[in-house]
Amino acid sequence: MFVKKIYHEGKSKNPNYEFKQALVDASKRKSEMKQVAPFTQKRGRKSTKKTRGKKRTRKHRRH
Structure with missing residues (x-):
């Protein structure tokens, strides 16, 4: 994102x-x-023991 901002600034000049x-x-x-x-970072969820190993299979994924 930061590089894109600099690119657009430079391209305009x-x-x-x-x-x-x-x-x-x-x-x-x-x-x-x-x-x-700090303002642009996304806040992620902390993983717990319960959710860490749990992955959805291809069949059960939401679309």
Whole structure:
């Protein structure tokens, strides 16, 4: 997500801007990502002993 944001910023300024350049620029701007990250992270559920080993079979999956 962070790289996409940088890519769109660069592409708006320069039409020849490439995604690989956005990757390089993103690695230089890692400090910004640390400030944004806590708000964008998804909160997952903690697994319990009961749910950890339980998986649905292909037949019983919801579609």
